[in-house]
Amino acid sequence: xxxxxxxxxxxxxxxxxxxxxLNANLMIQRNSxxxxxxxxxxxxxxxxQEIIDEARTKAYDAATVSAAAPPSLIPGGFTSIGxxxxxxxxxxxNDFDDYDGWxxxxxxxxxxxxxxxxxxxxxxxxxxxxxxxxxxxxxxVVVTSEFLRTGSNVPKEYTLEFIRNYxxx
Amino acid sequence: MNLAMVTSYIVAGILLxxxxxxxxxxxxxGAELTMTQITRDRLETVTTMLDDDIPNMGYDLLQPxxxxxxxxxxxxxxxFRNLCRDPxxxxxxxxxxxxxxxxxxxxxxxxxxxxxxxAHGTLxxxxxxxxxxxxxxxxxxxxxxxxxxxxxxxxxxxxxxxxTPISSSQFENIxxxxxxxxxxxxxxxxxxxxxxxxxIRSVWEKRFSPRNLEIEL
Numbered sequence: 001x002x003x004x005x006x007x008x009x010x011x012x013x014x015x016x017x018x019x020x021x022l023n024a025n026l027m028i029q030r031n032s033x034x035x036x037x038x039x040x041x042x043x044x045x046x047x048x049q050e051i052i053d054e055a056r057t058k059a060y061d062a063a064t065v066s067a068a069a070p071p072s073l074i075p076g077g078f079t080s081i082g083x084x085x086x087x088x089x090x091x092x093x094n095d096f097d098d099y100d101g102w103x104x105x106x107x108x109x110x111x112x113x114x115x116x117x118x119x120x121x122x123x124x125x126x127x128x129x130x131x132x133x134x135x136x137x138x139x140x141v142v143v144t145s146e147f148l149r150t151g152s153n154v155p156k157e158y159t160l161e162f163i164r165n166y167x168x169x
Numbered sequence: 170m171n172l173a174m175v176t177s178y179i180v181a182g183i184l185l186x187x188x189x190x191x192x193x194x195x196x197x198x199g200a201e202l203t204m205t206q207i208t209r210d211r212l213e214t215v216t217t218m219l220d221d222d223i224p225n226m227g228y229d230l231l232q233p234x235x236x237x238x239x240x241x242x243x244x245x246x247x248x249f250r251n252l253c254r255d256p257x258x259x260x261x262x263x264x265x266x267x268x269x270x271x272x273x274x275x276x277x278x279x280x281x282x283x284x285x286x287x288a289h290g291t292l293x294x295x296x297x298x299x300x301x302x303x304x305x306x307x308x309x310x311x312x313x314x315x316x317x318x319x320x321x322x323x324x325x326x327x328x329x330x331x332x333t334p335i336s337s338s339q340f341e342n343i344x345x346x347x348x349x350x351x352x353x354x355x356x357x358x359x360x361x362x363x364x365x366x367x368x369i370r371s372v373w374e375k376r377f378s379p380r381n382l383e384i385e386l
Binding site for chain 2: 007013017020024028031032034042043046049050053054056089091107108109110
């Protein structure tokens with residue numbers, strides 16, 4: 001073994017060094033992932049907020065569009081959730097719940113984002129989804145990107161919510 | 170000196186060079202992360218102001234002059250707002266004093282003297298209240314792009330904006346605004362895989378639907 005001990009020592013050093021390098025690479029990769037994720041998440045929030053802000057500018061209900069007189073029964077006089085027959089695109093939406101079931105793909109500087117929304121009546125006591133009409137509606141906007149994934153490699157869903165009250169409009 | 174000795178010296182040399190390279194990479198990655206954070210913080214400082222100004226445009230619009238927007242260009246916007254933040258100004262809280270006039274304007278050729286990035290420009294925000302000197306905020310923190318597009322309806326495709334500059338007769342048609350802001354770092358970071366050094370950039374884009382733009386004057 002005389003003369004080969006140095007070779008064995010350097011081989012051992014290489015193994016140790018390889019492990020260090022693997023960890024270092026992993027750290028660099030994590031840093032890069034964090035940078036990309038936080039940049040994209042910033043866009044996710046902007047897109048979700050954009051839809052909520054837009055929906056807030058619309059009437060609370062189809063029955064109150066264009067500052068129409070309130071229905072004689074509140075909340076019984078409100079319409080069912082969802083867009084009317086002619087309200088097929090975002091441009092034609094005229095009340096808050098028209099955004100129920102809507103979805104679209106937004107192309108941005110950071111790539112494509114899939115956005116979808118759901119609107120439903122909520123119970124004024126616990127703000128949970130309810131089948132009956134109330135003076136509270138909730139919009140839930142879900143944003144996903146192919147670049148933002150969970151540990152199990154499925155697209156991560158970012159959810160933004162907003163509760164709207166008929167009287168606090 | 171035998172062959173084994175020579176071989177181990179060579180391998181040790183390679184190891185040393187590799188250690189140096191890994192160190193450089195780690196330090197570059199750390200620097201990149203720090204610069205990204207700084208760039209994003211600078212971006213957020215501006216977006217926080219925009220997030221407050223733009224959605225609140227048009228309050229107190231019934232006070233003269235009866236207009237919300239007064240300038241609408243791709244790098245320049247001016248509008249009235251007044252949130253009556255100080256109730257002492259008006260106990261009734263309905264007829265606030267004079268509205269504030271807000272101006273946002275970007276000068277892409279006005280690179281700050283201290284900047285090492287030639288793409289940096291200067292963004293200004295001016296708040297004007299009647300009877301008081303304008304309060305100007307000079308934002309020279311790495312803004313390289315400030316672009317505004319205007320839409321006459323909600324949900325229009327990005328490229329279906331109203332051509333700028335928009336004449337005052339068309340101000341009432343504006344329903345949505347899209348703002349794109351880019352901030353770049355001062356310093357360059359070495360590129361990976363032999364690519365050129367580059368500036369860290371952070372981009373923010375958002376479409377606003379100010380509620381008061383919905384009101385027919």
